[in-house]
Amino acid sequence: MNYFNIDFLIVYAFLAITLIIGIRAGRGIKDIREYAIGNKMYGTLTLTLTFLATNIAGISIMDGASGVFFNGIVRIIPEIGVVIQILFFAFFITPKVLQFKAALTLGDVMGDLYGRVSKTIAGILGLFYSISMVSMELLGLGITIEALLGFQASWTIIIGGVFLALYSSYGGIKSVTITDVFQFLILIIVIPLLANIALKHVGGIKVVFASLPPTKLEIFNHENFSYYLTLFLLWSIFPVGITSPPIFQRLLMGRDAQQLRNQYFIVSVFHPTFQLLIMLIGLAGLVLYPTIKANNIIPHIIQQLLPAGGKGLAIAGLLAVIMSTADSYLNAAGLVFAHDIVKPVYDRNGLKIDELKCARYSTAIIGITAIVIALKSTSMLGLSFLAVKFTGPLLMFPLIAGIMGLKVDKQTFYTASLTTLGVFVFISWLLPIAYGHLGVPISILSNGITFFSMHVIKNKGFAIAKQLQSTIEVNMRWQLRSRSILAKLKQFLPTPTNLLAYSRNKVDMYGAPYVLFGVLLAINYILPYFAWTYEAPQTYNTLLMIRFIGAVLCGLLIVKEKWPRFLLPYLPTFWHLTVLYCLPFTNTLLFLNTQGSIECIANVAITTLFLIIVVDWMSFAILMSLGIYLVCVFFQYFFGKIELPLSFSLQYLLVYQFIFITLIGLLFVRRKPIKKTSASDRFAGTELGEQMEFAIQVTSRLVDHLFFYFKNTHQVWSNDRDGFIH
Known part of the structure; x- marks a missing residue:
């Protein structure tokens, strides 16, 4: 050799x-x-x-x-x-x-x-x-x-x-x-x-x-x-x-x-x-x-x-x-x-x-x-x-609980550890070799149940150790307080109160181009619709009603200054619902109705990037997921079973463009928190400034990224509606 x-x-x-x-x-290391x-x-x-x-x-x-x-x-x-x-x-x-x-x-x-x-x-x-x-x-x-x-x-x-x-x-x-x-x-x-x-x-x-x-x-x-x-x-x-x-x-x-x-x-x-x-x-x-x-x-x-x-x-x-x-x-x-x-x-x-x-x-x-x-x-x-x-079984739950601020003690840790070892030995003896891999998750689960049960029994609930800043010198002390599981979970449940608070917080932090979005989408809903041809004319009336509802919602955003004062606290939530309806819901419905036409696949790219621009990244994830889910339920109820006879090439194109446009959008064009400090920033926080800022953002970023997208997929759209040209 x-x-x-x-x-x-x-x-x-x-x-x-x-x-x-x-x-x-590694030279010159002085201490541990x-x-x-x-x-x-x-x-x-x-x-x-x-x-x-x-x-x-x-x-x-x-x-x-x-x-x-x-x-x-x-x-x-x-x-x-x-x-x-x-x-x-x-x-x-x-x-x-x-x-x-x-x-x-x-x-x-x-x-x-x-x-x-x-x-x-x-x-x-x-x-x-x-x-x-x-x-x-x-x-x-x-x-x-x-x-x-x-x-x-x-x-x-x-x-x-x-x-x-x-x-x-x-x-x-x-x-x-x-x-x-x-x-x-x-x-x-x-x-x-x-x-x-x-x-x-x-x-x-x-x-x-x-x-x-x-x-x-x-x-x-x-x-x-x-x-x-x-x-x-x-x-x-x-x-x-x-x-x-x-x-x-x-x-x-x-x-x-x-x-x-x-x-x-x-x-x-x-x-x-x-x-x-x-x-x-x-x-x-x-x-x-x-x-x-x-x-x-x-x-x-x-x-x-x-x-x-x-x-x-x-x-x-x-x-x-x-x-x-x-x-x-x-x-x-x-x-x-x-x-x-x-x-x-x-x-x-x-x-x-x-x-x-x-x-x-x-x-x-x-x-x-x-x-x-x-x-x-x-x-x-x-x-x-x-x-x-x-x-994993012995350390995971105690370590995470301590880091997250749960009040911890030695007795709880030792009791959970001994219980876990006993369960592990018993499970290893009981399970056949083919299912031996289940021993680790079962042991982890037993450790978690024992650890948190002991904690609840000793503290009569979940006790959270919270750090408080007590002096200007930032001397920290521990204060203990208890919270019920139900009260903690209620903060994350989609109750009307939580939804209203979520929308207000996001709009206060990131802003919302109400009028410009309403004008753009209202025009898009009304004018191009009658110029299109449809492969499924039997759904024409239903889709016409859906687009009419979207135009009405956008119109209400345009005239938000005329809203009664008692309705204004609900405007941020109405904004998110309108975005949900107009972007992921409507465009996914059109995609399913046309059975994944190449035009609607292109529209998926535009919708994804547009949604990233108008809302923050967390709202993007929530609205996109919720919109797709609601469309699937709506479509099966009104139109029947979902059928998408897409070739592998179109499936690949759909997944590829969604993943990478989402990634590019979240990295480069996502909406960022508003910082209002200077005079120009204060102007940007006004209605006129916000609309101008959004218009510039849409014009520059959307055009740049879509130009790149259309340039690379033009050959697919023009020459081969069913697959890639290699």
Whole structure:
């Protein structure tokens, strides 16, 4: 075997660069805080990249592709759960977690909430979790290199483990972060390139889905649906990812809540996109090589489809995925061992410890331990489940409850933990092997029920610990107060009072172009309607009435200055109802009535972007979802069963334009809060200023984005009403 061909040289260069930048970045570390969280020195982009590099593990690449290869599109269910978990972090965890300003690890937070013993328990569980994950990644490293380069897996595991331990132990989080960024940049080149090449050899996405066996398109009737539903529950309803030591470590690295929230919003967009590319690689591999083993799909595609040099780059990309996760967990393992397990023992005995040196030595020793475990293991997925088997059930609910401000105590935590262990042992004995994966969610559920039941019994309800600012110097004290569950839930129920308050708050914050919107939509409803031809003339009268109602609603917006004074408090709610009716409801109804004509597909793009411009992003999500749902109910009641005989190309175009126009709109043209400080801002807050501002916004942004859209889809509309022109 030639160990100095172009592919090997690319791999050598990647490893050398990783080691060099890792060692250089870790120089000059002075204390354990800098070693653990880098003194919160990193910006949003760096934090985002290191989070993505850590979160996208080697198993997510291999199992993602092999999962869709073997089971079909049902594999997408857990990824939906991951996105829900990421958004949960963004909205609920990031505003609260930085109150633990001195914390370096998850164990520190548990110690603040439940005492020193709880910190040690969290440290032991975190150590177990991290070692399992490092071992899993090293095993994946050995399997990948042996399959692609023919190098013996055991030697790859040993060399790779030593390599990771060198820079991870020396530079801590500073070395890990900078190498994560470098590795992610390699990864973001390789995976899209691999997906593009695989799809090109198949003939495109259309050919992929047209060639799949029907069983690969099943979801709810799939034989493994319960397994993937379990994974969905673990990552959404039960967000066990918060108990991952390196993931929690990156939460503590944030400078402020807004930085962390922005990070998670970016991740919520990138993660599903990346996973979609991986799944497309697996589906393309199924069409190209239906007889090979599922676990070999990515190595086989690299071997068969990539030329010399490209193969080495792809291998470097896979190494980047594996190493960026392994070094993060290795760093976290050494840190929690030194900080959460060893240091408390020294503190209780009145002894001093060089915590930085201890963390470095611990990381190196744990790296060797992970090598031994990887050499003895045969299943990456088994190690992955082993990692969350105890940490998630024992820590998730107590940790989230404490972060969110629930009044917590040691007795509740210990009682819930003992109950959970008992349930886990019993369930593991009771369930057959085929349903063993249900043990983790059942254990988590038992922990939550026990924990919150104990809390309610002890406090006679839910007691919330609320921080109050008592002095100008911002000295914080804790005040306890109780709330009933019903009173708390009432705040989120769509009662008339809550709906009125929601609309007023949103209009006060973002404004509303009542008159301009009314004029524009009233003209659109009246004039073009009679010039159109219809494929279903029997629905003409019904649609005419629907458009007439829309014109009346818009007319009422135009004459809002003439409204009686007692009706003005209801104007914001009327505004949202009118937008709901005129945009998502009416245009979705036209789309269904014309059975998805190409003109109405184009109208979907215009409606989506228009809705993003006139309301805030949360109202956009609510109104769009509600409008589509109401149309489906209305259509089936008045017109009969919904039938959309769309070709695959039109389905693809519809989904593609909706997703990307929504994404572009929310990122670049969404409505932003009004800040009225200067004279010009005060003018913008007046009726005339608001209408002028909206007109300029519509003219510039809508034209720019729609010009780009029409330019790229003109050929489809003019030459092929039923599909794409490739």
